[in-house]
Amino acid sequence: DTGTIAFLGLGHMGGPMAANLIKAGHRVVGFDPVPAAVEAAKEHGVPMVASAEEAVNGANVVLTMLPSGKHVLDAYRGVDGAPGLLSVAAPDTLFLDCSTINVDEAREAAAIALEAGHRSVDAPVSGGVVGAEAGTLTFMVGALPEDFETVKPILELMGRRIVHCGDHGAGQAAKVCNNMILGVSMIAVSEAFVLGEKLGLTHQALFDVASNASGQCWALTTNCPVPGPVPASPANRDYQPGFAGALMAKDLRLAVNALESTGVDGKMGHLASQIYDTFAAEGGAGRDFSGIITDIRDKSGA
Ligand code: NAD
Numbered sequence: 001d002t003g004t005i006a007f008l009g010l011g012h013m014g015g016p017m018a019a020n021l022i023k024a025g026h027r028v029v030g031f032d033p034v035p036a037a038v039e040a041a042k043e044h045g046v047p048m049v050a051s052a053e054e055a056v057n058g059a060n061v062v063l064t065m066l067p068s069g070k071h072v073l074d075a076y077r078g079v080d081g082a083p084g085l086l087s088v089a090a091p092d093t094l095f096l097d098c099s100t101i102n103v104d105e106a107r108e109a110a111a112i113a114l115e116a117g118h119r120s121v122d123a124p125v126s127g128g129v130v131g132a133e134a135g136t137l138t139f140m141v142g143a144l145p146e147d148f149e150t151v152k153p154i155l156e157l158m159g160r161r162i163v164h165c166g167d168h169g170a171g172q173a174a175k176v177c178n179n180m181i182l183g184v185s186m187i188a189v190s191e192a193f194v195l196g197e198k199l200g201l202t203h204q205a206l207f208d209v210a211s212n213a214s215g216q217c218w219a220l221t222t223n224c225p226v227p228g229p230v231p232a233s234p235a236n237r238d239y240q241p242g243f244a245g246a247l248m249a250k251d252l253r254l255a256v257n258a259l260e261s262t263g264v265d266g267k268m269g270h271l272a273s274q275i276y277d278t279f280a281a282e283g284g285a286g287r288d289f290s291g292i293i294t295d296i297r298d299k300s301g302a
Contacts, residue, residue: 069105
């Protein structure tokens with residue numbers, strides 16, 4: 001029995017995820033410090049309380065969907081006079097973090113949770129707000145086998161694919177590796193389209209060749225950065241996200257952190273991170289990350 005879930009962080013992702021748990025009949029108690037998030041959650045029938053401590057009291061599972069690893073570790077340990085949730089929770093509570101955070105931070109979160117007599121699972125998601133609303137997220141899970149069995153039925157209420165990637169931190173590791181491929185490949189596809197333009201090649205001709213050849217990848221065939229070849233891609237709606245540039249920049253900073261902490265010679269990952277930091281800082285934060293092609297084109301002369 002997974003009993004009551006304390007759900008902390010009901011923002012763009014957490015709000016609809018909690019709503020899906022409620023819809024499935026699960027007991028959920030929510031907390032978020034931002035009034036707008038509280039109101040939105042209440043509208044979806046999620047009971048909200050005034051403090052994280054209150055939410056955790058009586059919960060068997062503490063699910064966090066927070067902006068960063070610092071938020072997660074601060075909540076676990078306590079900060080600014082607030083008690084740490086690890087000390088408030090009943091023994092053997094399962095701490096389930098679905099935020100996207102550094103692999104090192106996820107391992108640290110697991111270590112301190114275990115030390116405090118609890119269980120810990122990292123389960124970052126892909127699929128965005130659309131997937132959160134539709135309950136079709138992919139969860140990448142780092143957990144001990146018995147803890148994976150505990151969280152799987154909960155995650156299935158919010159997602160479609162639940163992948164057990166390994167021990168503590170493995171979910172974050174899978175997410176950061178995948179998104180590094182995505183960031184690098186989107187830049188490569190975008191550079192190729194701009195080069196094709198300069199060489200007098202139509203978008204459709206390059207698409208028809210590359211999508212059936214060795215250049216084939218998701219950035220090309222699903223999220224194609226030029227309008228036309230893939231009608232549903234954000235390029236066809238002036239780069240409305242989709243997957244926002246700010247989130248790609250965040251995920252690539254996590255990739256750089258992982259490259260550095262492991263000593264991997266990841267030149268492309270570092271470069272992709274710089275490129276997306278600049279994109280986000282220069283107006284791309286709220287645009288789809290495939291809008292990087294307009295930056296490349298602008299910087300390539302007339
Ligand atoms: P968000 O900023 O909309 O939501 C985060 C919420 O956490 C906010 O409402 C904030 O008030 C709340 N919060 C902060 N500190 C808290 C605390 N101590 N206790 C309780 N609540 C607290 O962010 P989001 O877009 O929902 O993303 C959440 C996480 O999911 C991030 O780690 C993000 O990288 C990841 N993610 C987001 C997307 C996406 O498309 N938005 C996709 C995949 C993964």
